[in-house]
């Protein structure tokens with residue numbers, strides 16, 4: 001068996017995204033992703049997926065070239081190789097990440113987000129070569145299915161008039177009744193039983209009313225609200241008081257470890273984050289100050305599946321819960337998330353997934369949710385197959401774009417409907 005990498009193919013694509021609202025603005029009609037294919041000397045191909053914005057492509061291209069001749073089994077080596085890839089200073093000086101949802105941009109955050117897609121591709125190739133599923137390469141599954149939650153968004157019925165976009169059948173959700181209606185569709189279509197509402201869009205009273213309406217419509221079901229740090233400490237405390245009896249947790253109510261620690265100390269509701277703890281370096285301060293009770297890991301952020309397991313072990317040590325964050329990913333990443341989640345003991349919260357919002361994929365067969373769960377496959381590798389025609393079609397869309405959509409920018413997408421729109425300063429309320 002020859003595990004030497006002989007070819008790496010990088011295919012940036014644009015995939016349809018509905019008009020989902022968040023505190024920054026609205027999702028673009030098409031969002032960039034990068035599909036990674038790593039081929040071995042024996043002709044085995046591994047698949048990976050990560051962010052497709054220019055700043056990631058800039059790193060992925062030289063990185064891919066340096067992997068030729070290395071082994072798909074050398075996962076530690078990926079980090080060493082990536083450390084040698086220069087990050088343009090322009091990308092990290094005074095920059096926040098896309099949409100401002102992951103704090104200050106650093107060279108490491110960019111590098112790890114790229115490495116993650118390659119690590120998944122190498123694990124997929126290695127698993128296929130050895131005849132083992134990815135979860136077995138990670139030490140073996142401790143569960144046979146992984147539970148996901150319904151990721152509810154305030155949403156327009158369609159993208160602004162005149163904007164080229166795919167239509168969706170979810171309808172609008174701009175008030176409590178619309179949010180409950182969307183939640184019902186999620187339960188009917190996928191069987192989810194936990195609900196997360198993306199907040200920070202409307203004044204807190206309206207979002208409190210929406211969560212109350214969900215609690216009435218789905219009594220006893222786990223509920224979460226995530227304004228992406230849009231609230232002050234005082235507003236966060238008010239929301240926590242109003243919703244404390246129905247929330248499983250409040251997600252990133254305020255921005256930064258200082259504010260989160262203050263809210264956590266006084267709120268009486270557990271706080272979850274995918275914003276103030278997104279790297280290992282951020283853990284000591286946040287954990288010792290009790291700023292977060294659940295870390296929403298994301299293998300794209302943390303540098304892959306093995307780092308996700310390491311994060312989970314640290315969380316266990318500190319008595320902090322772990323679950324998963326997600327944004328606009330396709331089936332390759334959902335498969336990767338499912339494999340790693342299957343190996344993590346004590347996963348007490350249903351994981352987030354945007355997948356139901358992504359009507360387009362690059363797989364021959366979409367992954368499915370059964371009673372809100374994805375079954376953990378024992379097929380070698382990730383257990384998914386690339387549809388080359390679909391990939392070519394979505395890549396053609398990326399090639400045809402004049403550059404407007406190649407870098408996700410929710411505020412720019414919002415300006416199409418509201419010309420004066422600027423990314424709101426935080427705290428917004």
Ligand SMILES: O=C([O-])C(=O)C[C@H](O)[C@@H](O)C(=O)[O-]
Pocket residue numbers: 020021022099101198226228274325326327328
């Ligand atoms: O949980 C979260 O914070 C997210 O999923 C961040 C995402 O970027 C989400 O807000 C989105 O895509 O609008």
Ligand SMILES: [Mg+2]
Pocket residue numbers: 226228251252273274275325
């Ligand atoms: Mg979040």
